[in-house]
Amino acid sequence: MTFPDPSAGAGTGADAPVEVFPPTLREVMLRGRWIAMLALCLVVAGVFAWLGQWQLGRAIDTDPTPPGATEEVLPLAEVAAPGEYLSEPLVGQRVTVTGTWVPDDFVIVSSRFNDGAAGYWVTGQLRIAGGDADGAPASIAVAIGWAGTEQEAIEAAGQLNETASTADTDAALAITGRLISDEGPVLPPKGADPETLTRMSPAALLSRWHDVEGLNVYRPYLASEVAQGPLTDIASPAPDEGSGVNWLNIFYAIEWAVFAGFAFYLWYRLARDAWEKEVEDLEDAAGQAS
Incomplete structure (x- = not known):
């Protein structure tokens, strides 16, 4: 053209x-x-x-977690540190930690299911023996056990608090359970008591704990394998094996x-x-x- x-x-x-x-x-x-x-x-x-x-x-995870790794019981200090987020491969890891219960810090969390049954968790602040890696005071939130009704949970929390108040502060106890990520705080249901907790959130529990000045707190919480007092063991099966992709x-x-x-x-x-x-x-x- x-x-x-x-x-x-x-x-x-x-x-x-x-x-x-x-x-x-x-x-x-x-x-x-x-x-x-x-x-x-x-x-x-x-x-x-x-x-x-x-x-x-x-x-692509070139170094995936070996199958069954979460079932090995490890010291808490080897898995996580206060203030740190829990990485995905470590969610559900079985750990053990030694400490003492802090009196008056047994808080009830609702909307907890145990083998399909709705109920409540009784939680507590476990002050870790020896503190963190630097020796500073440290605590972790622990789901101690499950109750089928709110009244049962209240009574169990009262018994645990009475025992913690009279216990020897040097008599530490070992807790073994699964380390689980913070579920995040949410507002209570409409019309419910403003103090109601429906999520297991250490951040929310921290606002109700005592003696927290200068305290280092773990972001994840520990679901105890063996309940204390009149509570029922929390059903916490091993996490599903994740894909490497x-x-x-x-x-x-x-x-x-x-x-x-x-x-x-x-x-x-x-x-x-x-x-x-x-x-x-x-x-x-x-x-x-x-």
């Missing part, structure tokens, strides 16, 4: 209109402006590709690959639009010249 040069005069011979050939798409893409734009797209695509590779690396991260990696491809498509689309506009301008100019 050719067009007469609109800037040339009419006539024949030397004065005849000069035919102008419109640029091809390839010629437009090879211009300096679009080469620079392509270089920028290469940088952007490279960043997206790196992010995709990073997500892919996080998606995180499909959400794989989906994110695919997204980054799509974004990298889109960067090149955007460059192509912009260059093509510029080429089409240039050809269209030449057609309009040729039409006006004729």
